[in-house]
Amino acid sequence: MSPQKGSAIIPELLQLTSLLPKSLHHIKIAVPGPFQEPLIYQHDQALAAGIRCKVPLGRRQVIGITVDENTPTGDIDPSKLKAIIEVLDQQPVLPNSILTLADWMSRYYQHEFSSSYFLALPALLRKGEAATLKAETWLTLTPAGEAIDIEQLKRSAKQQALMAFLQPQQRCSMPHARDHGFDLTLAKTLEKKGLLSIDNLAHHDAIKISAELSETPLTLNNEQQQALTQLTGEGFTPSLLEGVTGSGKTEVYLQAIADCLKNNKRALVLVPEIGLTPQTVRRFRQRFVDDIVVLHSGLSDLQRQQNWLRAAFGQAAIVIGTRSAVLTPIPDLGLIIIDEEHDQSYKQQDSLRYHARDIAILRAKNEAVPIVLGSATPSLESLHHAINGRYRYLQLNQRATGQALPYVETVDMRQQQQQHGLSEKLLIRIKEHLNDGNQVLLFLNRRGYAPSWFCEDCGWIADCVYCDAHLTHHRHNNLNICHHCGFQQPPIKQCPNCHSHSLTAMGTGTERAEEFLSQCLPDVPMIRFDSNIASTRKQFEEQLAKTEAEGPAIIIGTQMLAKGHHFERVTLVGIWDIDSGLFSADLRAKERMGQLLTQVAGRSGRGKRRGEVLIQTYYPDNPIYTPLLQHDYRSFAHELLQERKRTRLPPFGYLAVIRADSAHAERAESQLKEMATYLLQLGSVRVLGPLPALLSRRAGKFRYLLIVQSDKRSQLHEALNPLHKHYPREAKQVSWHIDIDPAELA
Ligand SMILES: Nc1ncnc2c1ncn2[C@@H]1O[C@H](COP(=O)(O)OP(=O)(O)OP(=O)(O)O)[C@@H](O)[C@H]1O
Ligand SMILES: [Zn+2]
CATH class of the missing domain: 3.40.50.300 (P-loop containing nucleotide triphosphate hydrolases)
Incomplete structure (x- = not known):
């Protein structure tokens, strides 16, 4: 055999070995796009779930997140698998607790599979930025600082206070110290004394929970005390705290959190979008020595990413946030509180239409922790669960100050x-x-000056060109504005109907x-x-x-x-x-x-x-x-x-709304008619519609609804599940979506 022949075979063999499947792993990845399942890519190593990867998708490269091995996918042909281009994380950015929720949300809300995974991440991480914290000034106790009896510092009250603040935590960031009134000059004085060191660095490890309070809590009244005793429990303990306005629910939350921190666990507090004012945060910061992280839509992308990472690394004992904060990774979570649980802002009204309260309940169950839903006016759903014993029903009937209700x-x-x-x-x-x-x-x-612009002679009212809605008159900028799509125009001077000039603002805003x-x-x-x-x-x-x-x-x-x-x-x-x-x-x-x-x-x-x-x-x-x-x-x-019971509406029945939008009313309607026929022949759900949405046209699109009802949640889901296979989400100039547990019929 000539050597030449042999050398010709070897490269071929090599090529063959590289194609051998045994060294390749199939990785399931949640990829942005209209997919109801993760896509499968190949990679030369196994990857844990919760890792971001850059992958090819059509002609583009996108960022996806690896999902759990057990997540089902459709049939795949291994020869068509594309390779992961780049793995972006050494460690998962989303822990299992959050991945489990995201997976559940994708299925339950029947939206694009990846959307819940991306919802869980701050924008910068979605875009592929490194999951690292920026360098920060940190104060760390030296061994001498740890050992010192702070009585020795009594000649300087400020120095003593800073040491008292730092000792239970051992280390804290300068912004956290500042929140509690300590400045860098003071820290430098203690550094000179060898009691602490000041460094500028990026810490990525957890901070010890001190559970110390920085103010004396109020003495609870009997009702508050009873509520507090009952709402903490072992494992998953859901409670409804129904307390009249001014009954001191916040004080109950604060003391429940204090107990949680004493158990060396962290707390998550959700508040409505507009409820998360600096006043709220101040009230929490005044009470606790431990650091508190805040997450809401008013933060810059960078702030949000940094705060999110600090929560995820365990650098805050308390996370306070609005709706999407329900998906923040928090190590050793010990308590979830949802304030004003009835508030509409907990339900997202576009794309992934989730309800943060429901996700929070699920999270509490998965992580086996107590959850408190607080409100003076509980939602009918929560009230129902409290009445039938699924939640503990805790009531505060008196105002905490002793003042009578108005x-x-x-x-x-x-x-x-x-x-x-x-x-x-x-x-x-x-x-x-x-x-x-x-x-x-x-x-x-x-809001606005007047809800309509009106002709006194014939009754004509100015409408939005693109919506089925009146324009609201605004005087400060002399514009008529549509509150649904933002369309605006200067008020018309002459009535297009009767040509009268007697046009005026009607009603009061x-x-x-x-x-x-x-x-x-x-x-x-x-x-x-x-x-x-x-x-x-x-x-x-x-x-x-x-x-x-x-x-x-x-x-x-x-x-x-x-x-x-x-x-x-x-x-x-x-x-x-x-x-x-x-x-x-x-x-x-x-x-x-x-x-x-x-x-x-x-x-x-x-x-x-x-x-x-x-x-x-x-x-x-x-x-x-x-x-x-x-x-x-x-x-x-x-x-x-x-x-609701008579009409079999939630919480006594289950509801979904399918809405179709199109520039052509008849297309939206006929799409829904087809779906209605399909759903009705299943025999497991009741279907109402198609009917025009309450706002029947918005921004130039006609909106039709199909209301789907069932007495069993599982039947509703089984009926809806195959729809996306039969009907593309966007085709023939119609787009449609499903809203599970809808908050409104808009
Ligand atoms: N045990 C207490 N003793 C004295 N004052 C209290 C006590 N608990 C709460 N308060 C005071 O009562 C007032 C109302 O409390 P808080 O704002 O917590 O009520 P709330 O139940 O959250 O009310 P709302 O539902 O209307 O927002 C606050 O000024 C608070 O400081
Ligand atoms: Zn409009």
């Missing part, structure tokens, strides 16, 4: 002189309360209410809260600060005011209009109305003086208001639960 009275608008929808009676009462040196809060759930009240009461400061004036966190905070700084003043705003804020000086709450909740066809309109009314009324009389609430209504005798006027949200909710 007097509530209706104003019969049919018998009142009124201007801009403000009754004579309410105006008189406003003046009385201001004269007594108090503040008044007026609730009007319509917050802007007009403020203008009118300023005319009636020129010397009284007006503090407005609506998304025009307080849309950013900073603006909102500025308005809140004004309420604290001012004496007699009028606070006027939309439902932004209903989110658990404590206005010490408000003694009168006036509800400008509430009736719209009675007539809305939306699923939860009545429930929301009751919650809003109770929450807004609950802002009255939280200080030293008993409060008063005046509700303007054209339907004072409507029985739905009766329990609410007596602070009896519980009876109100029981009544609604009975109604």
Whole structure:
């Protein structure tokens, strides 16, 4: 055999060996795109779940996340597998606890498979940035610092305080020290004494939980004490803490967290989007020595990434965040709290339409920890679970300060002189309360100057060109604006219908209410809260600060005011209009109305003086208001639960909405008709529709709904599951999505 021949064979052999499958691993990766399952790639090593990889997808390269081995995938042909281009992480960025939730969410909400995985990551990590913390100034105790008896420092109170702060933690970052009033100069003095060292570096390990308090907790009243005792338990213990407005739920949370930290575990606190103001955070920071990390949409991408990583590395004992913070990795989690659990902002209303409360419950169950859902006005779902014993039902019926709940009275608008929808009676009462040196809060759930621009001669109303909605008139910039799509135009001067020039703003929004009240009461400061004036966190905070700084003043705003804020000086709450909740066809309109009314009324009389609430209504005798006027949200909710039971609506049945959007109404409708036929022949679900959405056209697209109902959750899911296989999400100029457990029919 000639050597030449042999050498020709060897490269071929080599090539063959490199193709041998035994050295290759099949890796399941959640990849962005319209996939209902992870895709499979090959790689020369096994990879743990939760690792980011760069992979080819069509002609592009994208970042995906490895998922659990057990995650099912469709059939694959191994010869078609593409290789991972680059592995971005040495260690998983998402721990198993979060991967399990993400996997469940993908299936349950029937959205693109990868979306829950990406939702769990901060934006910069989604884009492939390194999962590392930036260098930071750290204060670390030296052995001498650890050993010193701080009594020896008593000549300098500040030095002693910093050492007392640092000793239980051993190490802390400079920003954390600053939050507690310690500055770098002070730290340098102690460094010179050899008690601590100051370094600039990036720490990636956990920090010891000190469980020390930096203020003395309030003494709990009996109800609070009982609630606290019952809500902590071994393993998964869900509780509903139903406490009237001002009953001191926050104090119960704070003390429950203190217990959690003592057990060397960390706590997760979820609050509604607008509830997470610096005031809230301050209240927590005042109480605890341990570091607290905050996660909300107002942070820059970098801040969010850094805070998220600090939480994930165990550098914070408490994580406070809004909706998506429910997916933050937290080592040794010991407690979850959801404040204002009824709040709508916990449900995401686009793309992955998840409910953070439901995910939190699942997380608590998986991680075997107690979870507390707190509210003065619990959602019907949570109430139902508390009544039937699935959750512990803890009640606080008294205000913590001992102050009685406010007097509530209706104003019969049919018998009142009124201007801009403000009754004579309410105006008189406003003046009385201001004269007594108090503040008044007026609730009007319509921002802008007037809800419509209207022809006095023929009744024509200016509509949005792209939506099935009236334009709202805004005076400060003289524009008519669509609150659904943002379309705007200067107010039309001549009626396109009858050519009259008598066009005017009709109705009252917050802007007009403020203008009118300023005319009636020129010397009284007006503090407005609506998304025009307080849309950013900073603006909102500025308005809140004004309420604290001012004496007699009028606070006027939309439902932004209903989110658990404590206005010490408000003694009168006036509800400008509430009736719209009675007539809305939306699923939860009545429930929301009751919650809003109770929450807004609950802002009255939280200080030293008993409060008063005046509700303007054209339907004072409507029985739905009766329990609410007596602070009896519980009876109100029981009544609604009975109604839901009769109609087999949640929590007594399960619901999904399929919505199709298209520039051509008939296409959206016919797509849903096809789906309805398919679903009906299954025989396991009830189907209503297609019908136009409550907002039947938005931004140029017609919106149709199919309401799918079932008495069994599993049947609903089984019925819906195959839809995406039969009907592409976007085709023939129709796009559609499923909303499981919908919050509204919009
Ligand atoms: N045990 C207590 N003793 C005295 N004051 C208390 C006690 N607990 C709470 N408070 C005070 O009562 C007030 C209301 O408490 P908090 O804001 O926690 O109520 P809440 O139940 O969260 O109300 P809301 O649902 O209306 O937001 C606060 O000023 C708080 O400091
Ligand atoms: Zn519009």
